[in-house]
Amino acid sequence: MKIDSTAKSLTISIVSLLIFVTAWELVCRLGFIEPLFMPAPSKILFRAIKMIDNGQLIAHTLASTRRVMVGFMISSLVAIPFGIFLGSSRFFMAVFDPLISLLRPLPSMSWIPLSLLWLGITETQKYSIVFMGSFAPSLLYIIEATKSIDPLLIRAAKNLGASKLDVMREVILPGSLPQIIAGLKVMLGIAWTCIISAELVAAREGLGFMIMNGKEYFQTDTVLLGMVMISITVMIIDVVFRKFERRLLPWTR
Amino acid sequence: MDTLTNGTKISIQGVTKIFSGKRDEVIALKELSMDVQDGEFIVIVGASGCGKTTLINLVAGFEAPTHGQIILDGQPVTGITPECGMIFQQYALFPWKTVQQNVEFGMKMKRMPQKERQERAARFIDIVGLKGFERSYPHHLSGGMKQRVSIARSLANDPKVLLLDEPFAALDAMTRQVLQEQLVRIYEKHRKTIIFITHSIDEALLLSSRIVVMTARPGRIAQEIVNDLPHPRNADVQLSNRYMELKRTIWDSVQAEVMKSMEVETH
Numbered sequence: 001m002k003i004d005s006t007a008k009s010l011t012i013s014i015v016s017l018l019i020f021v022t023a024w025e026l027v028c029r030l031g032f033i034e035p036l037f038m039p040a041p042s043k044i045l046f047r048a049i050k051m052i053d054n055g056q057l058i059a060h061t062l063a064s065t066r067r068v069m070v071g072f073m074i075s076s077l078v079a080i081p082f083g084i085f086l087g088s089s090r091f092f093m094a095v096f097d098p099l100i101s102l103l104r105p106l107p108s109m110s111w112i113p114l115s116l117l118w119l120g121i122t123e124t125q126k127y128s129i130v131f132m133g134s135f136a137p138s139l140l141y142i143i144e145a146t147k148s149i150d151p152l153l154i155r156a157a158k159n160l161g162a163s164k165l166d167v168m169r170e171v172i173l174p175g176s177l178p179q180i181i182a183g184l185k186v187m188l189g190i191a192w193t194c195i196i197s198a199e200l201v202a203a204r205e206g207l208g209f210m211i212m213n214g215k216e217y218f219q220t221d222t223v224l225l226g227m228v229m230i231s232i233t234v235m236i237i238d239v240v241f242r243k244f245e246r247r248l249l250p251w252t253r
Numbered sequence: 254m255d256t257l258t259n260g261t262k263i264s265i266q267g268v269t270k271i272f273s274g275k276r277d278e279v280i281a282l283k284e285l286s287m288d289v290q291d292g293e294f295i296v297i298v299g300a301s302g303c304g305k306t307t308l309i310n311l312v313a314g315f316e317a318p319t320h321g322q323i324i325l326d327g328q329p330v331t332g333i334t335p336e337c338g339m340i341f342q343q344y345a346l347f348p349w350k351t352v353q354q355n356v357e358f359g360m361k362m363k364r365m366p367q368k369e370r371q372e373r374a375a376r377f378i379d380i381v382g383l384k385g386f387e388r389s390y391p392h393h394l395s396g397g398m399k400q401r402v403s404i405a406r407s408l409a410n411d412p413k414v415l416l417l418d419e420p421f422a423a424l425d426a427m428t429r430q431v432l433q434e435q436l437v438r439i440y441e442k443h444r445k446t447i448i449f450i451t452h453s454i455d456e457a458l459l460l461s462s463r464i465v466v467m468t469a470r471p472g473r474i475a476q477e478i479v480n481d482l483p484h485p486r487n488a489d490v491q492l493s494n495r496y497m498e499l500k501r502t503i504w505d506s507v508q509a510e511v512m513k514s515m516e517v518e519t520h
């Protein structure tokens with residue numbers, strides 16, 4: 001019954017995608033749109049084949065993916081323990097609250113000039129942009145997640161002899177993990193916007209660079225190909241993340 | 254069964270507990286004093302809101318008394334102590350841990366070597382009759398099974414005192430009876446000191462060596478009754494004159510306090 005209906009919606013989705021792409025192709029072929037503004041899907045596909053052939057497409061995609069992953073990993077690895085610590089300590093929460101409140105509203109874009117000044121057009125600069133863009137919001141997600149824990153469980157843990165550190169490691173971390181992961185999934189999307197904007201401004205490779213470069217040479221098909229690649233990559237990573245999530249949260253099955 | 258009274262285990266001395274809210278304050282307990290002997294099975298009954306939970310939370314060290322003190326084994330209780338294992342009505346199992354991991358928790362906190370604690374946990378899982386469920390997560394278990402895990406988790410940690418706050422209230426009658434019998438067996442075998450809260454007079458009579466009736470809020474002790482019913486407390490005992498007599502005494506006492514607490518509320 002359930003499989004039936006998911007198969008059904010999948011079929012509908014595929015058909016709808018085909019109709020959309022065909023309509024787009026037709027509109028372009030019939031000359032309703034200037035190719036410079038909007039190339040036909042077939043032209044984007046040809047561009048893709050060409051760029052796969054010379055290795056550029058994979059190289060740009062991998063460059064952006066690596067930057068997102070490294071920046072995001074570092075940000076999460078710092079934010080998770082720090083967030084759990086702040087979530088369980090009223091004192092340190094009060095200490096760091098003003099700093100977090102100041103950092104949080106800053107879009108990652110606003111860090112680009114400073115980071116270029118400090119680090120130049122380097123990989124470290126890219127990682128730091130992802131880090132700055134995702135750290136403060138991740139931290140807030142994690143602090144919020146620690147508040148969802150049933151205080152009775154903390155009581156029970158202490159009653160069984162758990163120290164403060166034990167409570168953080170054994171109760172607060174696993175107890176807030178489902179929500180932390182949900183938050184990090186959103187943050188991963190934000191990390192992508194960070195890296196693309198950083199690459200649009202200054203880079204020598206990556207999907208953002210590819211898009212900007214395509215625009216410089218009036219290759220609208222390259223621009224659109226870059227955009228399509230961002231969507232596909234983010235989708236693939238989302239699927240991988242979901243698999244990973246299930247393995248991390250065996251008790252929610 | 255005669256209670257082994259090798260001295261006072263818990264001494265509650267003139268304890269008052271006041272909860273102060275924004276506008277008013279609630280006096281939950283007022284100058285309550287009581288001694289619990291080693292190996293006693295105390296059952297506390299009393300009207301809803303009279304401060305039973307507050308009292309055992311104080312014994313467990315979850316909260317501090319406003320006045321007075323609680324002495325456990327000659328030492329004042331100043332914080333949460335693993336010596337008093339608490340069994341909650343809501344089970345309070347860790348949903349992300351399997352039955353085995355839940356039962357191992359206290360021993361893990363004591364940094365007991367893994368092999369030793371695995372064996373010990375397996376033994377207590379067996380005692381509560383959950384062999385075969387070691388690898389299940391709590392949300393796959395029924396309420397009765399969850400409460401058994403919680404009991405095993407507490408026992409495996411070897412506390413001197415077991416505190417149970419209406420542990421079987423959410424269970425159906427059959428499961429409740431099975432768990433009551435299991436608890437009596439554990440009590441007889443391991444000789445823990447137990448404080449048990451219930452609303453059921455029958456449960457109190459089946460389990461206790463002494464019954465404490467609390468007054469309406471602010472909670473004090475209205476009456477203490479030594480439960481001299483013979484063991485095992487089977488159907489014959491439950492139909493005996495002595496059982497009926499005790500039940501009536503407790504009933505009258507609780508009833509009077511419930512009436513008082515209702516009067517307080519309507520005024």
Ligand SMILES: Nc1ncnc2c1ncn2[C@@H]1O[C@H](COP(=O)(O)OP(=O)(O)OP(=O)(O)O)[C@@H](O)[C@H]1O
Nearest residue numbers: 272273279281300301302303304305306307308470
């Ligand atoms: N944390 C708290 N803050 C304020 N008031 C509280 C708090 N805990 C308990 N009280 C009040 O203290 C009184 C005693 O509560 P307690 O939970 O000990 O009653 P109880 O005898 O366990 O009741 P029940 O049989 O319904 O479980 C109640 O009036 C309750 O509202």
Ligand SMILES: [Mg+2]
Nearest residue numbers: 305306307418
């Ligand atoms: Mg209560």
